[in-house]
Amino acid sequence: MGVEQKLGNMGVVTTTLETMVNWSRTNAMWPMLFGLACCAIEMMSAQASSYDMSRFGMELMRASPRQSDLMIVAGRVSKKMGPVLRRLYDQMPEPKWVIAMGDCASCGGVFNNYAIYQGVDEVVPVDVYVAGCPPRPEALIHGVLTVHEKVKGEKFKDLAKS
Amino acid sequence: MSQIEEVSIEKFKHLVSARALTGETMLLNMGPQHPSTHGVLRLLLELDGEIVVNCIPDIGYLHTGIEKNMEAKTYQKAEVMTDRLDYMNTMGNNLAYVMAVEKLVDLDVPARAQGLRVILTELQRIASHLVWLGTSGLDLAAMSMFLYCFREREQILDIFELVSGQRMMTTYFRPGGVWRDVPVEFEKAVRDFIKIFPKRIDEYESLLTKNPLFIDRMVDIGHLSKEVALQYGVTGPSLRASGVNWDLRKARPYCGYEQYDFNVPTRTEGDTYARYLVRIDELRESLKIVEQALNKLPLGPVRSENRKFVPPPRSEIGVSMEALIHHFKLWTEGFPAPKASVYSAVESPRGELGLMLEGDGGPKPLRVHLRTPSFDNLGVLSQIVKGHLVADLVAILASIDIVLGDIDR
Numbered sequence: 313m314g315v316e317q318k319l320g321n322m323g324v325v326t327t328t329l330e331t332m333v334n335w336s337r338t339n340a341m342w343p344m345l346f347g348l349a350c351c352a353i354e355m356m357s358a359q360a361s362s363y364d365m366s367r368f369g370m371e372l373m374r375a376s377p378r379q380s381d382l383m384i385v386a387g388r389v390s391k392k393m394g395p396v397l398r399r400l401y402d403q404m405p406e407p408k409w410v411i412a413m414g415d416c417a418s419c420g421g422v423f424n425n426y427a428i429y430q431g432v433d434e435v436v437p438v439d440v441y442v443a444g445c446p447p448r449p450e451a452l453i454h455g456v457l458t459v460h461e462k463v464k465g466e467k468f469k470d471l472a473k474s
Numbered sequence: 475m476s477q478i479e480e481v482s483i484e485k486f487k488h489l490v491s492a493r494a495l496t497g498e499t500m501l502l503n504m505g506p507q508h509p510s511t512h513g514v515l516r517l518l519l520e521l522d523g524e525i526v527v528n529c530i531p532d533i534g535y536l537h538t539g540i541e542k543n544m545e546a547k548t549y550q551k552a553e554v555m556t557d558r559l560d561y562m563n564t565m566g567n568n569l570a571y572v573m574a575v576e577k578l579v580d581l582d583v584p585a586r587a588q589g590l591r592v593i594l595t596e597l598q599r600i601a602s603h604l605v606w607l608g609t610s611g612l613d614l615a616a617m618s619m620f621l622y623c624f625r626e627r628e629q630i631l632d633i634f635e636l637v638s639g640q641r642m643m644t645t646y647f648r649p650g651g652v653w654r655d656v657p658v659e660f661e662k663a664v665r666d667f668i669k670i671f672p673k674r675i676d677e678y679e680s681l682l683t684k685n686p687l688f689i690d691r692m693v694d695i696g697h698l699s700k701e702v703a704l705q706y707g708v709t710g711p712s713l714r715a716s717g718v719n720w721d722l723r724k725a726r727p728y729c730g731y732e733q734y735d736f737n738v739p740t741r742t743e744g745d746t747y748a749r750y751l752v753r754i755d756e757l758r759e760s761l762k763i764v765e766q767a768l769n770k771l772p773l774g775p776v777r778s779e780n781r782k783f784v785p786p787p788r789s790e791i792g793v794s795m796e797a798l799i800h801h802f803k804l805w806t807e808g809f810p811a812p813k814a815s816v817y818s819a820v821e822s823p824r825g826e827l828g829l830m831l832e833g834d835g836g837p838k839p840l841r842v843h844l845r846t847p848s849f850d851n852l853g854v855l856s857q858i859v860k861g862h863l864v865a866d867l868v869a870i871l872a873s874i875d876i877v878l879g880d881i882d883r
Binding site (some may be wrong): 350352360361369393402426445 | 503506507508513514530532535536537538539540542543554555559560562605608609621622624627631641642643650719878879
């Protein structure tokens with residue numbers, strides 16, 4: 313049913329396994345449905361009609377950490393939420409990536425106080441930081457594409473080491 | 475993190491029934507990461523099969539210390555914190571705050587600024603109800619509602635971006651008026667929205683209101699009686715769906731709401747479906763207010779001329795020594811407020827949003843306290859879900875429309 317039936321024999325493409333695997337990972341990256349605060353609303357906007365993240369193979373938000381590869385930390389992380397966030401991260405299967413969306417998740421933002429982690433990187437390792445309070449959906453999409461670029465350059469032997 | 479106290483379970487045993495302790499009923503956690511808790515709310519459920527026996531909300535997963543942070547900032551700077559409280563109603567939060575400051579220092583507000591405040595707060599109410607409609611549709615598996623509602627919401631956010639440069643955290647209202655006058659494109663953008671939106675509400679209604687599946691999930695679910703609602707301090711659409719006609723815009727008009735002709739939609743059933751109908755009607759009423767306010771919007775200044783509290787316009791700073799001094803004083807020290815305590819309340823999309831502000835003679839507030847509607851509305855949840863199925867709990871939770879930023883603050 314695919315393009316090969318219309319065009320006949322498409323021939324052979326040679327590439328490395330690494331490139332192939334990384335390419336397939338970028339095009340079906342499932343984010344976890346996990347909103348914390350204001351940024352979650354912009355994350356929903358990015359999923360909704362005007363911005364439509366399904367263009368990047370990401371329309372499927374998984375409610376379960378076990379089925380997702382990308383954690384978008386959308387909002388401020390309080391001291392009470394930190395351990396929960398870590399547990400969700402630990403439940404995600406490898407390989408996994410984290411985007412710190414917004415100023416609060418990146419560095420604490422305007423909330424320099426007793427209740428908020430000054431950056432979610434105190435709790436989980438972060439791959440990409442997206443600035444803004446809250447970031448526009450375009451900024452989030454740019455962050456996602458930056459993760460894709462990062463994934464495309466990953467080496468198997470580095471993964472084995474970690 | 476180092477000082478975590480060991481808490482004994484004995485203290486919490488009274489929250490569940492005796493049957494839970496023998497293992498006859500099951501205790502189940504819902505949240506904090508759960509798609510239908512609308513944020514990071516944790517519900518501890520005691521279940522008998524699929525029937526909810528007890529529901530204990532556990533809040534605080536988004537506690538941000540906003541009240542404390544506001545006390546460390548001057549009156550102008552504390553306003554940015556109010557945006558991040560209830561992030562669906564940023565304009566309304568700003569309004570409650572600036573009204574409190576204006577009351578505290580006795581500041582006048584020009585008529586044009588009042589008109590703009592009404593237009594933008596009502597647009598915000600529509601945007602908030604649209605998010606509610608979209609997400610509660612999503613909870614009941616009406617996926618397309620989400621896409622339709624966010625389409626219209628983007629249009630409102632574009633208007634906000636036009637006037638303030640930001641989509642969500644606008645901080646557009648300032649003590650003594652608004653940040654700056656709206657651009658010329660503003661009127662056309664709002665008129666376009668007014669023209670298009672009534673048809674869109676009909677579209678939502680054609681998808682949901684008479685939909686038999688939707689009615690099955692909503693009617694006679696989560697009945698909230700008038701008495702219980704009043705006892706728990708429930709406000710907003712949830713209260714009005716239980717037959718109490720209480721809306722601060724009518725009962726205690728502020729910002730010139732008394733000039734506009736609108737109805738307060740009420741229902742008497744008090745179930746989830748009634749709450750849905752009230753909010754749909756509120757969309758129409760809010761649109762009516764926006765249209766009237768836009769037609770009546772007077773020309774003139776948008777900020778008070780009282781230079782002790784309101785910074786002068788940029789154009790004056792280069793030519794007037796006085797203006798330069800005022801600008802410098804206001805942005806370095808801030809303005810002092812008298813030793814007094816004021817309370818201002820606005821009708822947010824979720825109910826009565828009150829802000830208590832206490833001045834101590836200096837440029838920073840001594841105490842800020844918020845009476846947030848979601849907090850009181852959530853209190854009633856454990857009463858109204860008893861005896862319903864877990865699937866109905868999702869519908870009920872969606873229908874009381876909580877925002878966790880508003881609860882935990």
